[in-house]
Amino acid sequence: MTGTPPLDDITVIDCTQMLSGPFATQLLADLGADVIKVERPGQGDITRNVGPEIGDSGISAYFASLNRGKRSVELDLSTGEGAAALESLAETADVLVENYRPGTMAGWGLGYDDLRSVNEDLIYCSITGFLNGPHRDLPAFDMVVQALAGSMSITGQPDGPPARPGIPIGDICAGTYAVVGITTALYSGGGRRVEVPMFEGLVSWLTERAARTFVTDEPYPRLGTVHPTLAPYRAFETADGWFAVAIGSEGTWRELCDAIARPDLMTDDRFETNDDRVANRDALAAELEGIFERKTAAEWFELFRDHGLPGAPVRNTIEVFEDDHLRASGTLADLEIDGVDLPFPVCPIEFSGATKRSGHGQPRLGEHTDSVLSEVLPIETVTALLQQGE
Structure with a gap:
């Protein structure tokens, strides 16, 4: 892929930490934006100190996964000098992203209205826990x-407690929506608050789960890997692990029966249609469980691919990065x-005639304070700020 990144001419001021904000600005950096990460002097992003450490580098895996290719500037935004320096950066920036508690930036004189007075074209994105309402000021972890x-209520086994998904979907949902909001604002000419x-973002992800609830007037059930309206649609234990099967049509059901050499299941009154299979899902599972135990997950994967059937091994987070497809598709940045070795995945969106940034390391705390601030401030002011941070 050749060409410049899509956001190559965009400058982003990143006043975020932890996950939701850094995930958003990492996507923007992958797409070519110049991301200036503003961090607290001497401390930096909270995740700099959340282990495990990468070797003896002093860099945490958490921080490295979300801050590649950014420039780090140390500024105490709660001071007049730090706020003034950020204001100078904002004069020529395109985007500012922050995820402090509502009102924090405004309390430092760095809210949307404050910075709009120095740059009316600035897109000011705030990632919050909640929109205005009774929950507005709740801590949003x-x-x-x-x-x-x-x-959480719909995640876990039917007879078990609610479970938190293994991925922090609340943070990632907000970070993804932030990028959608920012790029939409850029497309429409900039100069607005997002x-x-x-x-509310995560509630919007309920989609079909919400629709089913409205229609049935019942809470969506906790089903583990089972689907409420399709069967067989679940994970089965194999000779050496688990294999996920997703049969969503009558055609794939018939093909599955052929692939497992059980054509009799097609003519079984209990399993003739999807509605029948859902109504008799326990009996169907009993028929299939013994079959899937006879082969390894890899053998089932090969069989399913040969027959064009939807199914895959349930991999762990070591196995997934050994997948040749990820390397072939160009979504890993070494x-x-x-x-x-850290083969981090980059933003997976592809554009014709453009490229993405990759292979950029994470910044040391304050690594770019001098060079970045020297672009917008007199040298004596930069020197005074650097001395304050010592």
Whole structure:
């Protein structure tokens, strides 16, 4: 792929930490934006100190996964000098992203109205826990949002407690919506405030789960890997692991029966249609469980691919990065930190005639303070700020 990245001429001021904001600005950096990460002097992003550490580098895996290719500037935004420096950066920036509690940036004189007075074209994106309403000031951690938004209630086994999905979907949902909001604002000419909530964003992801609830007037059930309206649609245990099967049509059901050499299942009154299979899902599972135990997950994957059937092994997070497809598709950016190989995935969107940034390491705390601030401030002011941070 050749050409410049889609956001090559966009400058983003990143006043975020933890996950939702850094995930959003990491996507923007992958798409070519110059992301200036503003961090607290001497401390930086909270995730710099959340282990495990990569070798003996002093860099945490958490921080490295979300801050590749950014430039780090140390500024204490709660001081007049730090706020003034950020204001100078904002004069020529295209986007500012922040995920402090509502009102924090405005309390420092750095709210949307404050910075709009120096740059009316600035897109000011705030990632919050909640939009205006009774929950507005609640601390918005990912699990709190998942609990309130209903996703935990439908995750886990039917006879088990609610579970938090293994991926922090509340944070990632908000970060993704932030990028949608920012790029939409860029397309429409800039100069506006964008607010992206974690809670309302995650509620919007309920989609079909919400529709089913409205129609049945019942809470969506917790089903593990089972689908409420399709069968067989679940994970089956194999000779060496688990295999996910997703049969969504009568045609694929018939093909599955042929592939497993059980054509008799097609003519079984209990399984003739999808509605029949759903009504008799336990009996169907009993028929299939013994079959799937006879082969390994890899053998089932090969068989399913040969027959064009939807199914795949349930991989762990080591196995997934050994997948040749990821390497072939160009979605991994190879980094090496203190002898540790880190094939991080980059933004997976592809554009004709354009490329994405990759292979860029994460910044040391304050690594670019001097060079970045020297672009917008007199040298004596930069020197004074650097001395304050010592």
